[in-house]
Amino acid sequence: MTTYDFAIVGAGIAGASLAAELSGHGARVLVMEAEDRPGYHSTGRSAAFWEECYGGPEIVPLTLASGPYLKEHGFLSARGALYIAREGEESGLDEFMDTFGETGVTIERLGRAGLERQIEGIRSGWSGAIWEPACADIDVAGLHAHYLSMAKRNGVDLVCRARLGNAERRGGTWTLQTEAGEQFRAKVLINAAGAWADEVAAIAGAKPMGIQPLRRTVVQLRVEPAPPSDLPLVLDMEGSFYFKPESGRLWLSPHDEEPSDPCDAAPEELAVAEAIDRLEKVVDWKIVAVERKWAGLRSFAPDRCPVYGFDGQCEGFAWFAGQGGYGIQTAPAAARLTSQLLLGLERDAMTASLDASLYSPARRG
Numbered sequence: 203m204t205t206y207d208f209a210i211v212g213a214g215i216a217g218a219s220l221a222a223e224l225s226g227h228g229a230r231v232l233v234m235e236a237e238d239r240p241g242y243h244s245t246g247r248s249a250a251f252w253e254e255c256y257g258g259p260e261i262v263p264l265t266l267a268s269g270p271y272l273k274e275h276g277f278l279s280a281r282g283a284l285y286i287a288r289e290g291e292e293s294g295l296d297e298f299m300d301t302f303g304e305t306g307v308t309i310e311r312l313g314r315a316g317l318e319r320q321i322e323g324i325r326s327g328w329s330g331a332i333w334e335p336a337c338a339d340i341d342v343a344g345l346h347a348h349y350l351s352m353a354k355r356n357g358v359d360l361v362c363r364a365r366l367g368n369a370e371r372r373g374g375t376w377t378l379q380t381e382a383g384e385q386f387r388a389k390v391l392i393n394a395a396g397a398w399a400d401e402v403a404a405i406a407g408a409k410p411m412g413i414q415p416l417r418r419t420v421v422q423l424r425v426e427p428a429p430p431s432d433l434p435l436v437l438d439m440e441g442s443f444y445f446k447p448e449s450g451r452l453w454l455s456p457h458d459e460e461p462s463d464p465c466d467a468a469p470e471e472l473a474v475a476e477a478i479d480r481l482e483k484v485v486d487w488k489i490v491a492v493e494r495k496w497a498g499l500r501s502f503a504p505d506r507c508p509v510y511g512f513d514g515q516c517e518g519f520a521w522f523a524g525q526g527g528y529g530i531q532t533a534p535a536a537a538r539l540t541s542q543l544l545l546g547l548e549r550d551a552m553t554a555s556l557d558a559s560l561y562s563p564a565r566r567g
């Protein structure tokens with residue numbers, strides 16, 4: 203039986219990107235995926251944007267470091283983002299400028315006139331915004347396929363329908379057993395299991411990080427007039443909705459964060475109704491039909507920073523989890539940095555400015 207250098211649990215964007223990076227350095231890598239196909243859970247359900255400020259100042263460096271790679275490979279298309287505020291909430295715009303002003307993002311304050319230019323049909327009562335011109339749509343399926351095919355070219359073995367059920371470490375090697383009884387061997391076990399990250403840690407005998415899945419809902423609406431294709435991503439400064447155009451339709455989320463067990467997440471009617479109610483308070487568009495709705499899990503460590511690197515307490519066990527609501531837009535830099543941490547390599551131009559201690563499992567204590 204082959205003894206792999208690394209066995210990665212999970213073939214979402216996290217597992218796929220890390221497999222591609224590690225195998226690019228000659229490591230023998232196995233990816234175990236519980237589902238019939240990679241990308242079935244959070245990765246296949248995202249709202250597909252790259253937004254510089256999303257997730258706060260600790261996430262900005264990962265997003266900015268990932269931008270050039272995503273651009274070079276053609277995965278970004280220009281969109282722009284507007285964080286909008288109601289009358290009386292303008293201090294929130296000032297705070298936003300203060301929080302992000304020095305982080306390297308490009309942001310600009312707009313008044314009501316600027317808002318009207320960007321969003322036709324915006325209701326009165328919305329008085330200003332932060333304009334973020336660099337925000338882009340991400341081709342999520344393209345990026346995921348890019349990493350999977352890079353991994354395949356580098357000789358990575360991807361096994362689907364392989365849910366890790368048991369892990370035992372002896373003499374520096376893990377014996378990994380799927381729930382169906384198939385066995386694999388690896389020197390290092392990497393947890394890229396998304397919402398299941400704490401469960402996989404428990405299987406390996408590692409202390410959990412406290413990673414909590416939170417459900418997020420998206421609805422696809424037909425509205426009149428149809429949203430212009432160049433409408434920016436529109437987010438509420440208070441964090442209660444976002445929407446953006448998609449192929450003549452509108453994708454709308456109530457920005458919900460409902461705690462959930464790890465599962466195949468499904469949308470709740472209440473979240474759909476809330477999303478529509480919030481949209482109707484922003485624009486005077488007519489809602490003609492709810493065409494699609496879906497939900498996915500965004501999984502966060504208690505401090506909402508991702509978790510990258512060796513566990514430190516459980517030998518041969520490493521984390522690549524807690525990607526939260528930004529696992530797609532941060533994937534290139536996150537995977538590059540984590541491969542460097544796991545292989546003991548020097549940083550390169552993409553990762554030189556990142557502070558890995560922010561994302562270290564050691565902060566769990």
Ligand SMILES: Cc1cc2nc3c(=O)[nH]c(=O)nc-3n(C[C@H](O)[C@H](O)[C@H](O)COP(=O)(O)OP(=O)(O)OC[C@H]3O[C@@H](n4cnc5c(N)ncnc54)[C@H](O)[C@@H]3O)c2cc1C
Pocket residue numbers: 211212213214215216217234235236237240241242243244245246247248249250251252364365366367394395396397398402418419420497498499500523524525526527528529530531532
């Ligand atoms: C509605 C929504 C909108 C979002 N919008 C954006 C966005 O615009 N931009 C952005 O950057 N991010 C966005 N995100 C976040 C992004 O989707 C996630 O951060 C990212 O997909 C996480 O990837 P992952 O690989 O960690 O998890 P997943 O894609 O969930 O992959 C984890 C995999 O591990 C597998 N697994 C679990 N347990 C086991 C086991 N025991 N054995 C084997 N396999 C196992 C699962 O089957 C799963 O396939 C959004 C998320 C949601 C839900």
